[in-house]
Amino acid sequence: EISLKYGADRLGKRTDDAMRKFRDNRLGAFIHWGLYAIPGGEWNGKVYNGAAEWLKSWAKVPADEWLKLMDQWNPEKFNAKAWAKMAKKMGVKYVKITTKHHEGFCLWPSKYSKYTVAQTPYKKDILGELVKAYNDEGIDVHFYFSVMDWSHPDYRYDIKSEEDAVAFNRFLEFTDNQLKELATRYPTVKDFWFDGTWDASIKKNGWWTAHVEQMLKDMLPGVTINSRLRADDYGKRHFDSNGHLMGDYESGYERRLPDPVKDLKVTRWDWEACMTVPENQWGYHKDWSLSYVKTPLEVLERIVHAVAMGGNMVVNFGPQADGDFRPEEKELADAIGKWMQKYGECIYGCDYAGWDKQSWGYYTRKGKDVYMVVFNPPYSKHLVIKTPKGTKVVKAALLDGKEVAVKETARNEYNVDMPAKDPEGPFVIKLQIEENA
Numbered sequence: 001e002i003s004l005k006y007g008a009d010r011l012g013k014r015t016d017d018a019m020r021k022f023r024d025n026r027l028g029a030f031i032h033w034g035l036y037a038i039p040g041g042e043w044n045g046k047v048y049n050g051a052a053e054w055l056k057s058w059a060k061v062p063a064d065e066w067l068k069l070m071d072q073w074n075p076e077k078f079n080a081k082a083w084a085k086m087a088k089k090m091g092v093k094y095v096k097i098t099t100k101h102h103e104g105f106c107l108w109p110s111k112y113s114k115y116t117v118a119q120t121p122y123k124k125d126i127l128g129e130l131v132k133a134y135n136d137e138g139i140d141v142h143f144y145f146s147v148m149d150w151s152h153p154d155y156r157y158d159i160k161s162e163e164d165a166v167a168f169n170r171f172l173e174f175t176d177n178q179l180k181e182l183a184t185r186y187p188t189v190k191d192f193w194f195d196g197t198w199d200a201s202i203k204k205n206g207w208w209t210a211h212v213e214q215m216l217k218d219m220l221p222g223v224t225i226n227s228r229l230r231a232d233d234y235g236k237r238h239f240d241s242n243g244h245l246m247g248d249y250e251s252g253y254e255r256r257l258p259d260p261v262k263d264l265k266v267t268r269w270d271w272e273a274c275m276t277v278p279e280n281q282w283g284y285h286k287d288w289s290l291s292y293v294k295t296p297l298e299v300l301e302r303i304v305h306a307v308a309m310g311g312n313m314v315v316n317f318g319p320q321a322d323g324d325f326r327p328e329e330k331e332l333a334d335a336i337g338k339w340m341q342k343y344g345e346c347i348y349g350c351d352y353a354g355w356d357k358q359s360w361g362y363y364t365r366k367g368k369d370v371y372m373v374v375f376n377p378p379y380s381k382h383l384v385i386k387t388p389k390g391t392k393v394v395k396a397a398l399l400d401g402k403e404v405a406v407k408e409t410a411r412n413e414y415n416v417d418m419p420a421k422d423p424e425g426p427f428v429i430k431l432q433i434e435e436n437a
């Protein structure tokens with residue numbers, strides 16, 4: 001291994017209570033909310049089908065013109081308590097909120113920027129209202145923070161001169177100040193999810209990324225930090241030049257998931273995926289017909305897929321400029337919530353089971369309990385199970401206790417019957433097993 005000053009500072013998973021809670025939460029929601037919700041993907045009469053929160057870039061809008069949108073920021077339908085109730089009903093255990101996206105607009109009254117809610121007609125501290133409302137519902141709050149800031153004159157994409165270096169150091173100090181401000185104002189925050197860290201300017205300042213992780217952990221013991229913040233001495237991101245994960249969990253699975261057979265390496269570390277409901281819209285876009293919109297069933301399968309491989313899943317919501325959610329997102333939250341109400345036992349606190357994936361769906365595991373989450377019931381009406389060597393299946397039952405027949409068909413192979421009554425949707429069978437039998 002090569003020696004690194006700014007590489008991984010720990011090998012293996014964190015085992016403290018705060019990380020255990022992060023892991024056990026399993027299901028989260030993303031809130032992408034900023035000035036971009038006002039134009040919703042349209043600029044000067046042209047609708048852009050790229051990600052709506054990147055409209056400033058697609059339409060080549062100068063920062064000062066873009067930030068004039070602040071004069072229209074007045075979400076009269078915004079109700080933090082209603083947002084928290086919606087999250088509670090969906091069964092999410094945490095919510096990641098965009099404190100500041102690439103545009104530089106801050107959802108909190110930062111004293112280090114003039115582009116904040118305080119300088120809009122709304123005036124009030126939206127982030128503070130949301131932190132309180134979610135926490136009051138027992139939901140953890142995580143902060144999304146974009147290091148890249150299109151509003152700041154000292155931001156640099158690369159460091160090519162002494163002037164660049166001096167300006168970017170001012171920018172890093174500004175960023176430190178905003179992060180300290182967030183950690184001080186909102187001490188119940190449990191996680192920082194950094195984004196906008198791919199530019200050469202940051203990769204050439206790996207020291208700073210290690211400093212930020214340590215600074216936040218000193219201020220908020222137990223806080224978790226995503227791998228996307230980190231760059232090592234040589235600019236390697238997420239995993240250092242020795243292949244060790246930096247930060248507390250891998251955060252590279254954005255709109256994609258590891259393969260349940262070929263990518264089992266991810267089960268060796270903590271990781272969290274995040275997903276959009278349309279093909280690629282994080283912020284509010286007025287026209288979802290421009291791309292495929294995943295059904296609640298397709299969102300649910302991605303949630304189960306992540307947990308089955310020992311990861312978390314964060315489902316994205318892009319609230320409207322008026323502070324309400326679009327009908328499709330309300331319907332999604334309701335559908336997922338109904339399923340979690342009935343079957344959440346196979347998600348919360350669950351992990352990778354270590355059994356060979358079968359075509360009918362996914363396994364999750366919690367201690368001695370192994371769950372079968374069935375998405376694709378076979379024509380044979382038998383769900384084939386292959387157990388690891390020395391593991392026997394003693395009993396199989398639906399979560400309401402009703403048993404289903406299990407027949408051994410070969411060494412470490414079983415047929416589990418489908419329930420007598422068609423469950424009409426993905427369902428769960430809980431297995432009682434004996435290991436080292």
Ligand SMILES: C#C[C@@H]1N[C@@H](C)[C@@H](O)[C@H]1O
Nearest residue numbers: 051053054195254274282
């Ligand atoms: C690219 C990019 C960003 N990363 C996602 C989490 C969204 O914030 C998107 O704008």
